Amino acid sequence: MQNYKAPQRDALFLMREILNFDEHYAELGFQDASPDMISAIFAEGAKFAENVLAPLNQVGDDQGCEWQEGEVTTPDGFKEAYQQYVEGGWPSLAHPEEFGGQGLPYSLASVLAEWVSGANHSWAMYPGLSQGCMETLKAHGTEQQKKQFLPQLVEGRWTGTMCLTEPHCGSDLGMLKTKAEPDANGMYSITGTKIFISAGEHDMSENIVHIVLARLPDAPQGTKGISLFIVPKFNVGTDGELLDRNAVSCGSIEHKMGIKGSATCVINFDGAKGYLIGTPNKGLHCMFTFMNMARIGTGLEGLAATEATFQGALSYARDRLQFRSARGPQNLQGPADPIIVHPDVRRMLLTQKAFREGNRALAIYCMQLVDKTLYSQDADTRKLAESKLALLTPIVKAFLTETAQEATSYGMQVYGGHGYIKEWGMEQLARDTRICTMYEGTTGIQALDLLARKVIGSQGELLKLFTQDVRDFCHQTRHTTQFSEWSNTLEQLLDQWLQLSDDIAQRAANNPDEIGAASVDYLMYSGYITVGYFWLRMAVEAQQKLDAGTTEKDFYVSKLYTARFYFDKLLSRTRSLVTSMEAGADSLMAMEEDQFLIG
Known part of the structure; x- marks a missing residue:
């Protein structure tokens, strides 16, 4: 398997030479995000991705997760890698200092998120879902909810999920049946079943904070009657201390085509204690804070796979000797020429490379727009960025993941029969990446969102x-x-x-x-x-x-x-x-x- 290398030079080219991030960060008040600081963060992030996560990629695929009596065990090394991730301060990078964060911009953390996913897609799912959970709490949570949940999430001691889909409704959230009954203490009793919950149960963090869509008793039908709730695995005191186990359980985990090291869970809520986020019956609006960032994150997963498959295919094409070039022998000392001399191999490699670099430019541009929506003090700047993001988000999610299917297919094809063999890692990339066109809204849903x-x-x-x-x-x-x-x-x-x-x-x-x-x-x-x-x-x-x-x-x-x-x-x-x-x-x-x- 080709050793993954984080594309530091290409990211810096886009940020500094194409999109002028130095001025961008200065305008938003991120004085600490200096060129030297960014280079240092990238160097350390690359080491973590290359040396800690990449060696665990095939381990996760071989072992998968294990479910036993509601508990999930992650593959060997996953838990230890997560502890290194927390100790390195990576979860807190782009979160406010008031909650224990480092106060750096979203875009900086998102560039690193691509590398984490490129090194180990399955592992990246665990901290990845936490980011949207935290953004939802920051945008819509009460001050008390932020105090209870954000410091531990920001630190990485707790992780987060998003719980939307149910067995009968898929993407049609207007059909969901999970119930939320108010109690005498101003809390809610949540009852229902959610499926396809990434990182819904695991052994890597002390607590898991579920962001759950549910219906209040008097809610109108359809999407206009959906509310949003915080439902932790372990109940939490007013100061964020862990209490007793909540009535939340993992009924099973899915046996999947790919990302086998990521636990995809059936989560049962049996009268679980929950906290209302935002206004009753406006939960879908609040959830879109989570979903829109998750959609960009999914686009980054497609980009990450395109990068990884290109690296593997390029290395193999340079070394593998097969046939002679139509232009005459190029490798005079060998029995055949490296396959990179052949036009069709070039076609596949250049397609991967063109998507790898062009798609990254679009992704980092959108990260820049997200920064403006989150941090700009100028209302017109925020509004303009929000408008451009509205158009580009479905393109980022769908185009970057659809082209990743083509790129990973070519990664296998460049290897010929070896691409179909597990040890080379190309077929794993194709399997792992296949889900990206499906979750967070399928390509068809993104396309309707864009056009309609x-x-x-x-x-x-x-x-x-x-x-x-x-x-x-x-x-x-x-x-x-x-x-x-x-x-x-x-x-x-x-x-x-x-x-x-x-x-x-x-x-x-x-x-x-x-x-x-x-x-x-x-x-x-x-x-x-x-x-x-x-x-x-x-x-x-x-x-x-x-x-x-x-x-x-x-x-x-x-x-x-x-x-x-x-x-x-x-x-x-x-x-x-x-x-x-x-x-x-x-x-x-x-x-x-x-x-x-x-x-």
């Missing part, structure tokens, strides 16, 4: 807001001969993007199925254009560095060649997506249900 709610629902305003940024940059580069073709291509696609959006909206006025029929193609089309914008920005910066006589010539030349590949081979996929969108809903919906025949 964000684009058509805003009458195109959110889309125009972002495309204007892209158009402005294209205007800056259109007179640069080297990049004029790419910028012109992007501008044409922007016009087409707006026109397609309008066309689908008009067709949907007569046939609502038109939105669902076009939505996934629309999302992928949007993703290719968005990532193309960031590749143009990276290419322009790379050329400027080369013109200035950089000492890192290979790094920047590599950016230019990969950008060229993206514009030639990947951005052109938008054409077939347009053809599919323009075909409409008829061929999807014409067949009657009983005409879907078997045999």
Whole structure:
């Protein structure tokens, strides 16, 4: 198995040279987030990912988790790695000092989260869910709730979950049945069953704080009648001290295709003590604080897998000798040439590389926007960032995870038959990453959110807001001969993007199925254009560095060649997506249900 290496240089390139994070942090008042401090944090985070977590990745896959009488044991080394994580102060990095945090920005912790996931996806699930739990408490909890729960969560002694899905309702949360009965003490008795709860039970922390959706007795039907509750595994005193065991139990764990070291639990609440968060019947609104950050986090998991599979495939392609190059022997001292000389292997590697770097640019840009929504003191700045995030979040979640399926498939393919063999690690990446298109809202749900709610629902305003940024940059580069073709291509696609959006909206006025029929193609089309914008920005910066006589010539030349590949081979996929969108809903919906025949 290829040893994972955290992509420090690429992250710093994006943060410092493309997105100007030094000025960004200064404007938000993060004086401690200096370039030297960031480099030091990245170096230590990389060591932890590479030396502690990566060696446990295959262990987790081999052993999985063990359930016995409601208790879950994690794979060998997972608990000890988590203690190192806590002792290193990593859980507290981006949380307020008043709760024991280090007061650093969300984006800094999120870059590290990619590396943690790239090194060991299963392990990363345990602390990963805690972040959204803490953000929900910070945004919607009372002062007493924050005092009771946040210090221990921030320290990492406790972990958190999100409990939405139930056996009968899946993503249709309006159907959930978990009940919340008020008691005489102002608390609530929570009863029901939740499924697919990542990190719902384990042996790595002292307590687990569940954020649970449930219905009050007089709640209206549907999503308008959902409230949100804190339900800890162990009851908690007013000062945060642990008390007796709450009526929360793990009924079983799922036997999964991948991320086997992550406990995916059935959690039963049998009259468990809970605390209402926010306003009654407004729980889904509060939960979106959790869900939106989780969706970006899931996009990062897709990015992390793309990085890891590229590293493995590249290493193998450089070493594996098979056949001779069509151009004649390249490895004169060997019996064959390394497979990296063959065009089809190059196609797969460059596709991985283009998604690896282009998707990371989009992800870190969105992290920057999240920073602004969380920390900016200027209302207009926050509003603008929120609007851009509204459009881009479903793209980050779905595009980065869908392209990860392609990248991890290529990771196996580059290895040939060896890619299908467990010891090499490529098939594990494909299995582990498959879930990313499903949880936190499937690709189809993200696509409907993007097209129906964000684009058509805003009458195109959110889309125009972002495309204007892209158009402005294209205007800056259109007179640069080297990049004029790419910028012109992007501008044409922007016009087409707006026109397609309008066309689908008009067709949907007569046939609502038109939105669902076009939505996934629309999302992928949007993703290719968005990532193309960031590749143009990276290419322009790379050329400027080369013109200035950089000492890192290979790094920047590599950016230019990969950008060229993206514009030639990947951005052109938008054409077939347009053809599919323009075909409409008829061929999807014409067949009657009983005409879907078997045999």
